[in-house]
Each structure stands twice: as C-alpha cells, then as structure tokens.
Amino acid sequence: MSANLSALFYLISGILFILALRGLSSPETSRQGNYFGIAGMAIAIIVTFLSVGNFGIGFIYVIVFLLIGGSIGAFIAFRIPMTAMPELVAGFHSLVGLAAVFVAISAFLKPDAFNLGSLGNINLASLIEMSLGAAIGAITFSGSIIAFLKLRGIMSGAPITFKGQHFLNLILGISILILIFYLCRSQSSSLFWALVAISFLVGVLLIIPIGGADMPVVISMLNSYSGWAAAGIGFTLENTALIITGALVGSSGAILSYIMCKGMNRSFFNVILGGWGATEQTNSDKTKEQKPVKNGNADDAAFLMKNASSVIIVPGYGMAVAQAQHALREMVDVLKKNGVKVSYAIHPVAGRMPGHMNVLLAEANVPYDEVFELEEINNDFANCDVAYVIGANDVTNPVAKSDPQSPIYGMPVLDVEKSKSVLFVKRSLSPGYAGIDNDLFYRDNTLMLFADAKKMTEEIVKNL
Amino acid sequence: MEIDPFIFRLSIFILSIFVGYYVVWSVTPSLHTPLMSVTNAISSVIIVGAIIAALSGSSAGNIFQISNIFGFLAIILAAVNIFGGFLVTQRMLQMYKKKKK
Numbered sequence: 031m032s033a034n035l036s037a038l039f040y041l042i043s044g045i046l047f048i049l050a051l052r053g054l055s056s057p058e059t060s061r062q063g064n065y066f067g068i069a070g071m072a073i074a075i076i077v078t079f080l081s082v083g084n085f086g087i088g089f090i091y092v093i094v095f096l097l098i099g100g101s102i103g104a105f106i107a108f109r110i111p112m113t114a115m116p117e118l119v120a121g122f123h124s125l126v127g128l129a130a131v132f133v134a135i136s137a138f139l140k141p142d143a144f145n146l147g148s149l150g151n152i153n154l155a156s157l158i159e160m161s162l163g164a165a166i167g168a169i170t171f172s173g174s175i176i177a178f179l180k181l182r183g184i185m186s187g188a189p190i191t192f193k194g195q196h197f198l199n200l201i202l203g204i205s206i207l208i209l210i211f212y213l214c215r216s217q218s219s220s221l222f223w224a225l226v227a228i229s230f231l232v233g234v235l236l237i238i239p240i241g242g243a244d245m246p247v248v249i250s251m252l253n254s255y256s257g258w259a260a261a262g263i264g265f266t267l268e269n270t271a272l273i274i275t276g277a278l279v280g281s282s283g284a285i286l287s288y289i290m291c292k293g294m295n296r297s298f299f300n301v302i303l304g305g306w307g308a309t310e311q312t313n314s315d316k317t318k319e320q321k322p323v324k325n326g327n328a329d330d331a332a333f334l335m336k337n338a339s340s341v342i343i344v345p346g347y348g349m350a351v352a353q354a355q356h357a358l359r360e361m362v363d364v365l366k367k368n369g370v371k372v373s374y375a376i377h378p379v380a381g382r383m384p385g386h387m388n389v390l391l392a393e394a395n396v397p398y399d400e401v402f403e404l405e406e407i408n409n410d411f412a413n414c415d416v417a418y419v420i421g422a423n424d425v426t427n428p429v430a431k432s433d434p435q436s437p438i439y440g441m442p443v444l445d446v447e448k449s450k451s452v453l454f455v456k457r458s459l460s461p462g463y464a465g466i467d468n469d470l471f472y473r474d475n476t477l478m479l480f481a482d483a484k485k486m487t488e489e490i491v492k493n494l
Numbered sequence: 495m496e497i498d499p500f501i502f503r504l505s506i507f508i509l510s511i512f513v514g515y516y517v518v519w520s521v522t523p524s525l526h527t528p529l530m531s532v533t534n535a536i537s538s539v540i541i542v543g544a545i546i547a548a549l550s551g552s553s554a555g556n557i558f559q560i561s562n563i564f565g566f567l568a569i570i571l572a573a574v575n576i577f578g579g580f581l582v583t584q585r586m587l588q589m590y591k592k593k594k595k
Contacts, residue, residue, distance in 0.1 A: 040542075047536045048513055054521040054529050057590035064587060067536055068580050078542045088549045088557045095548075095566050096541075099573025106574070107581035115527055115586075122534045122579060125571040129540050132568035136547035140561035143550025144543075155500060253530055260537045265503060267543050273503055277510030279533040282518040286526060378523065385526030389586055392524075397593035403523050 036081040037270055039073055044274030046070030051278060057398055074271045112393040113350050116249060116383040117181040123252045124174035127233075130167030130259040131226060134160045137266055138222055144267055150217050156266050157217070161210045163262025164222075165229040170255040172233030177248050180241065181382060189241040202232050240301065243347070243424065243463035245382040246290040247301045254283025286384050293378030293404075295430075295441040323459065326477035328489035331418075331453050334477070336494055338415035340371040342407065344444055345387050346380045348421020348456070352483035355394040358420065361487050362396070364494045373410070374401040375444050377425035408445050417449040419470075421483050423462030429469050436466060452476040455486050528586045535579025544568035 046066045053063015079089070110118050137160050141147050146156040179185035206228055213221040240248050261276025291298050335341055343362070349355060362372045374396065380387045391401055411417060419426055426446040429436045446452055447470055454476055461467055470476055479486050521529050547565030549557075 043539070044510070047539075048517060050532055050536060051514070051517045051521065051529070054525045054532070056522060057525065057587070057592075060525060060528065060587045060590070061584070064532060064580060064583050067532055067583075071536065071539060071576055071580070074539050074542055075545070078545045082546060082549050084549050088562075091557065091566065092545055092548055092569060095569045096573045099570040100577040102570075103574040103576065103578030104581055107578045107585060110582065112586070112589075115531075115582075118578075118582065119527075119530050119534060122531070122575050125575050126534065126537050126540065129538070129544060129568040129571040129575075132564040132571070133540060133543040133547055136550075136561040136564040136568070137543070139564070140547070140550050140559070143561070144546060249530065253533060256534065256537050260540050261507060263540055263543050265500075265507075267546070268499070268503065269542055270503075270506060271539050272542060273507050274510045275536050275539050277507050278514040278517070279537045281511045281514035282529065282533050285515065285518045286530070289523075289526075376524075383527060384530065385524060385528070388524040389527045389589070392586070392589040392591070395589075395591065398524055398590050399593055401524060 031077065031080040031083070033081070036077045039077040040269055040271035041274075043070035043074040043077075043271045046073070047271075047275050047278060051282065070271075112389055113353055115389055116245065116381075116386060117178050119383060120174050120177040120181055120249055120252065123249075123256045124171045124178060126256040127167045127170030127172075127174060127259055130256075130263050131164050131171060133263050134164035134167065134266070135222075135226070138164075138219070146266065152217060154214055157214050158210065159262055159265040161213055161222070161225060163259055163266060164226055165206055165210075166255055166262055167259035168226050168229035169233040169236065170252055170259055172230040173237040173248075173255070174233075174252050176234055176237040177245070177252060180237075181245060187242045187245075190238040195235070195239060199232065199235055202228055202235070206232070236302070241463075243294075243379065243382075244301050246379050246384055246386075247287050247294075247298070249383045250283050250286035250290055251302075252283070254280050254287060257281070257283055290379055290384060293442065295438070321472045323471050323478050324474075324476060326453070326479055328479070328481075328486060329493050330477060331479055331486075332490045332493035334451055334453065335365055335370065335416050335418070335490070336368055338370055338450075340373075340410075340414045341365060341416045341418060342411060342414045342449065343372065343374045344417060344419045344422050344426060344446060345374065345376070345391070346420070346422025346425065347382060347386075348423075348483050350381055350386065350390055350421070352421065352485075354420060354484035354487050355390045355396075357484050357487040357491065359391075359394040359396055361491050361494070364491060368494075372400065373407060375404065375407045375411075376401060377404055377422065377444055378442075380422055380425055404442060404444060411445045411448040414449040415451065417446045417452045419446060419452060419454045420487065421455070423456070423468055424466075426470055427462075427466070427468045429466065432469075438466065446470060447473055447475070450475060453479055455479045455481065455483050457482060525590070528583050531579050531583045531586065535576055535583060538572040538575035538579065541569060541572035541576065544572055
C-alpha cells in the first residue's frame with residue numbers, strides 16, 4: 031500500500047476516534063461512539079499490516095502476540111468489578127506508557143526500519159521526538175504504577191513527603207532536558223538509557239506525595255500524559271492517527287484534571303506539590319472539645335424517610351468501599367413505592383476518579399436521569415425533607431462556605447444542611463481526607479448513623 | 495521555498511488539540527469514567543508503531559533481534575489495552591439506562 035493511501039486511512043481512523051469521544055455527550059449515543067472507536071482501531075491496525083506488506087513468519091508472530099494481549103485484556107474487562115474501575119484505569123495507563131517507551135527504544139535501536147536515519151545517525155527532529163515520547167511514556171508508566179498501588183490499597187494512600195522533594199524533582203526535570211540535549215549531540219545509547227531511567231524515577235516521585243481524595247486529579251493527569259506520549263511517538267513515526275489520538279487524549283485528560291481541581295477549588299500546582307491533610311494540621315487541635323451529636327439507628331432513619339415527600343441521596347467514596355450501591359438502590363425502590371420522590375446528588379470529586387459514583391449507580395440499575403450534578407441539584411436541598419449522606423464527607427462540609435480560615439474554604443459543596451433533616455451514615459466521627467471536622471455532624475437537624483454504609487442501608491430497608 | 499512536512503504534522507496536532515478541547519467539554523459529567531477508559535483504549539493506537547518495530551527486517555530472516563523483541567512486547571501491552579479498554583467501556587455503557595416508564 032502506498033504511503034499516501036495509508037496516510038489517508040490513518041486520517042480516517044483519527045476521525046473515527048473523534049466521533050468516539052463525541053458520542054459520549056449523551057448515554058444514548060455513547061454505545062455507537064464506542065463502535066466508531068473500535069472501527070478506527072481496526073482500520074489503523076489493518077492499514078499498518080498492508081503498508082508493511084510482509085506476511086511471512088513475523089506476521090504470524092504479531093497475530094499471536096496480539097491475541098495473547100487481547101485475551102488478557104478481554105479477560106480483565108469482563109472480570110473486573112465496577113468498584114475497581116479507578117485502579118483498572120490507572121493500570122491501563124501504565125501499559126500505554128510502557129508501550130510508548132518500548133516503541134521509542136525500538137526506534138532508537140533500529141531507526142532505518144522507521145525511515146529515521148541510521149543507528150548513531152538519527153535525524154535530529156526524530157531524536158528529539160522519540161526522546162520526549164520515551165520520557166513522557168516512562169513517567170506515565172511509573173506514575174500510573176504508583177497510582178495503581180495506592181488505589182488498590184497495596185501501598186498506603188497517605189501522601190509521602192520528604193525534605194527537598196520539590197527541589198529534587200526540579201533537578202531531575204532539568205537533567206532530563208540536559209540529557210536530551212547531549213543525546214542529540216552524541217547519539218550515545220547510554221545517554222538514552224539514562225534518560226529512560228531518570229524518567230521512571232520522576233514518575234514515582236511525582237505521584238508519591240499525592241494521596242487519597244486527590245486521586246481523581248492524578249488519574250486525569252496520567253490520562254493526559256499517556257496522550258502526550260502517544261503524540262510524541264506519532265511525530266517520530268510520522269503517523270497521523272497517532273498524532274490526532276495523542277492530541278485528543280492529551281487534551282481530554284487535561285480538561286478532566288481542570289474540572290477535578292475546580293471541584294476542590296485548588297490550583298493544579300497545589301495538588302501536584304503535595305498533600306492537603308499534611309499542610310493543614312492546626313485546625314483539628316483547637317476543635318478537640320466534645321460537641322454533642324445526635325445519634326440514631328436504622329429504625330429512626332426508616333421512619334424519617336418513610337414520612338418524607340422527597341429524599342436526596344449524596345453518595346461518596348465510602349459507598350464504593352462498602353459496595354453499598356445495590357443495597358442503596360433497594361432502599362430507593364421501597365421509598366419510591368411509598369410515593370417518596372428520590373434523586374441523587376453527585377459532587378464532581380466524589381470517589382476516586384471522575385464519574386466514579388455515576389458508574390457505580392449505573393451498575394446498580396439506577397436510571398441516569400435520576401442522578402444529578404452539583405449545579406443542577408444544589409437548590410433542591412432547601413425543599414427536600416431528608417438528605418441521606420452515604421460515604422461522603424468533605425464535599426458536604428458547610429465550613430467551606432462560612433469559614434475563610436478553613437483549608438477547604440471556597441470549595442463548591444453540596445448544601446446538604448439546608449434540607450429539613452440530614453441522615454449521615456459514617457463509621458465514626460473521624461474527619462475526612464481534608465483532615466478537618468465536619469460542622470454538619472453537630473447541627474440540630476443532623477442524625478448520625480454510626481455503621482458500615484452497606485449494613486446500615488440494608489437495616490433501613492428491613493425497617494421500612 | 496518548500497514547507498517542512500513537520501509543519502504539517504504540527505498543524506494536525508494543534509488542530510486536534512482544539513477539536514479535543516471542544517469535544518471533551520461536551521461530554522456529560524456522568525460519562526467521565528467511560529471517557530477515561532475509551533481515551534485509554536484509543537491511545538493504544540500506538541500499536542501501529544509496535545507492529546512496525548516487530549516486523550522490521552523480518553524479511554532478512556531473523557525476527558528476534560532486540561528491537562523486534564521490544565516491538566513484540568509493546569504489541570502485547572497495547573493489545574491488552576485495546577481489547578480491555580473498549581470492552582470495559584462497552585460494559586459500562588450498557589449499564590446506563592433511562593427510567594422505565
């Protein structure tokens with residue numbers, strides 16, 4: 031196949047990828063969008079085979095390896111529980127990153143196969159592009175591995191910080207640039223390996239100081255990086271499909287990071303430079319005095335909700351941990367049978383990744399037109415009888431609106447306290463990720479339900 | 495004077511960033527998780543590079559030179575992502591249903 035013809039087909043697959051993302055503007059069109067994406071991928075792979083034009087023994091090996099990887103991927107995709115989605119996405123990002131590194135290494139070792147010059151005499155532009163692709167890919171890989179370990183709970187989610195951390199990162203970042211510069215002058219392979227190694231290290235150092243509730247930003251950011259790595263390789267290979275895809279994925283991840291940061295009223299750099307809880311320890315000490323809380327049980331909760339005319343449910347990460355989404359749906363079904371109007375309110379940063387709560391509720395067969403975003407539903411709390419807070423904490427804290435001293439001041443929060451009564455399911459009075467006390471616990475209209483989210487919800491169903 | 499082909503690729507890249515910007519802002523927030531998994535799947539189009547790497551010089555007989563091996567490894571990684579990414583996205587999207595009337 032001629033190079034011009036294959037370039038046109040790569041363009042078509044790039045356009046199909048754009049349509050795949052476009053489909054996600056509504057759940058109705060999203061499934062069709064996914065098929066566009068699959069078609070784009072199939073075209074890109076077939077065109078590559080045709081343009082290489084070699085159907086010997088190597089081709090068979092490629093198909094075999096493709097099927098091995100494909101079956102592993104399909105197996106994971108069918109078996110993974112929906113609650114494990116954040117770590118799955120982090121894991122997948124690491125694979126894209128590593129694949130980018132491997133392709134860059136291969137191109138460096140055998141540039142003639144890619145028309146980039148010869149070994150030790152690679153075109154300057156191609157060398158810069160492949161170094162950038164390899165460096166960003168390596169950062170994506172090791173960063174995603176750390177994110178995966180933290181989300182999976184293998185590694186503590188707490189931020190790991192040490193003295194001089196930012197300075198070290200700065201030095202390493204500059205040394206990457208210096209290495210690329212000298213690599214371009216000498217074409218030495220040891221410099222290339224050093225570049226890859228340092229980039230792996232940077233990925234680790236970049237993610238370890240970020241923890242817990244900042245995870246949505248981390249995942250979005252790594253999503254973005256995997257795109258830029260793909261684009262870097264796309265420039266090296268002069269491949270339109272890769273360049274378009276890299277740009278799409280890169281900007282998609284960047285927008286998601288922005289939305290997540292805005293949901294916490296924090297700047298991107300503030301998140302990247304380290305833990306929230308770690309910097310603001312002063313508040314917890316002065317509010318140590320015991321304030322009275324109203325303690326309720328499942329019976330009280332069932333009574334309140336049965337007699338309500340409208341209930342708003344506020345899910346958070348705790349719901350995912352307790353796997354309470356199915357029990358929650360059962361509870362809502364019973365309430366709806368009793369003529370209670372029920373809707374769900376989702377904060378942008380609820381959970382550990384963008385849209386985490388929506389997927390879990392969809393899994394429990396909650397229709398998506400009962401689920402609302404913060405801006406859509408926040409005014410309804412004033413007219414609602416019961417707010418049922420399950421596994422959320424910081425995103426309901428009224429302090430964010432009233433106390434300029436608070437570290438979360440200015441963060442958009444759900445106006446839960448405006449509803450007639452608040453049922454707050456929580457295991458203890460301990461503060462949330464931000465490390466600050468939630469004022470909501472001590473309000474007159476709040477009833478604390480101290481229990482595991484799933485057990486409490488099941489109990490309420492029994493009492494309804 | 496002729497324009498360097500790099501400039502054309504750069505133009506495609508920058509225009510695609512703009513396309514991505516507007517398309518992604520129109521994605522409904524409830525589908526942000528499927529957005530991440532599908533972007534992950536499509537970024538595995540890097541498999542194109544992996545295939546070229548794996549097949550380079552294979553006509554000469556030896557297909558297990560070091561650069562080919564890296565290509566084969568990249569094929570496995572990208573294939574896990576392609577199948578895993580699209581299938582898990584499909585599985586998620588199947589769950590988004592409207593209220594039964």
